[in-house]
Amino acid sequence: MGLRIISGVYWDRGRRAENQDSLTLQQAMTSRGRVVFAAISDGIGGLWEGETASGYIMEKLIENFYQQMLSLVCRRKGKSAIERSLMRCFYEINDGLNRYGNGKEIKLGATISLLFVWKRNYLIVHLGDSRIYLCSRGEAECLTKDHSDRGRGLTRCMGSFPFQEPQVCFGRICKKQGFLLCTDGFYRTVEQELGEILDPKEINCEGQIERRLRELSLAALKRGEKDNMSAIYLAFPEGGAA
Numbered sequence: 224m225g226l227r228i229i230s231g232v233y234w235d236r237g238r239r240a241e242n243q244d245s246l247t248l249q250q251a252m253t254s255r256g257r258v259v260f261a262a263i264s265d266g267i268g269g270l271w272e273g274e275t276a277s278g279y280i281m282e283k284l285i286e287n288f289y290q291q292m293l294s295l296v297c298r299r300k301g302k303s304a305i306e307r308s309l310m311r312c313f314y315e316i317n318d319g320l321n322r323y324g325n326g327k328e329i330k331l332g333a334t335i336s337l338l339f340v341w342k343r344n345y346l347i348v349h350l351g352d353s354r355i356y357l358c359s360r361g362e363a364e365c366l367t368k369d370h371s372d373r374g375r376g377l378t379r380c381m382g383s384f385p386f387q388e389p390q391v392c393f394g395r396i397c398k399k400q401g402f403l404l405c406t407d408g409f410y411r412t413v414e415q416e417l418g419e420i421l422d423p424k425e426i427n428c429e430g431q432i433e434r435r436l437r438e439l440s441l442a443a444l445k446r447g448e449k450d451n452m453s454a455i456y457l458a459f460p461e462g463g464a465a
Contacts (some may be wrong), residue, residue, distance in 0.1 A: 231432025243273035244453040267412035271329040324383030332382020357400035388391035408450030
């Protein structure tokens with residue numbers, strides 16, 4: 224049986240003048256079933272051209288997905304090969320942002336949190352303080368570690384800085400699980416409600432996901448959130464193929 228997925232996306236500038244968040248959700252059918260790639264990036268406030276940094280990261284990751292990742296899955300390559308491909312891509316992205324920043328004599332950077340799914344496997348690669356949550360049984364467990372210094376700034380990110388090793392973790396998808404990728408503006412004031420509102424057992428269609436993401440964002444705005452708010456939610460009602 225193939226991998227069944229219900230997904231939804233939310234992207235809003237909040238109360239900021241511009242939106243420095245970028246996101247992508249890509250799916251493709253292969254000889255080994257459905258493959259899914261989701262990523263979210265938040266341009267760093269206080270640096271230059273946050274929207275340029277996050278947009279460039281998305282552009283290069285999408286390119287790598289179609290040129291490298293799908294081929295690796297079809298050729299039945301293992302987790303280590305997939306991880307190496309992403310690490311090369313991360314290094315090249317960081318180098319590209321370095322060259323761009325040096326050319327304009329500026330510093331720029333962004334967070335990056337990505338989820339790659341094939342068969343019943345998932346891979347997470349993460350830098351910064353955007354987050355990925357695993358939603359199940361009315362609870363939301365954060366799978367990523369914030370790379371920040373107690374609210375005083377990021378300690379790791381992608382950008383015009385020396386390359387920093389990202390957090391990498393693998394896992395297996397079970398029935399009735401959901402994954403939420405979101406920027407700090409989305410989760411900061413509504414984290415306690417994420418598990419209940421995004422319980423995969425209660426979600427039946429994409430429209431329902433989008434309504435619930437909007438509900439969370441409106442609650443965040445009412446509580447004083449001003450930052451850009453972006454989120455991707457993937458529900459796996461039946462798990463994946465064995």
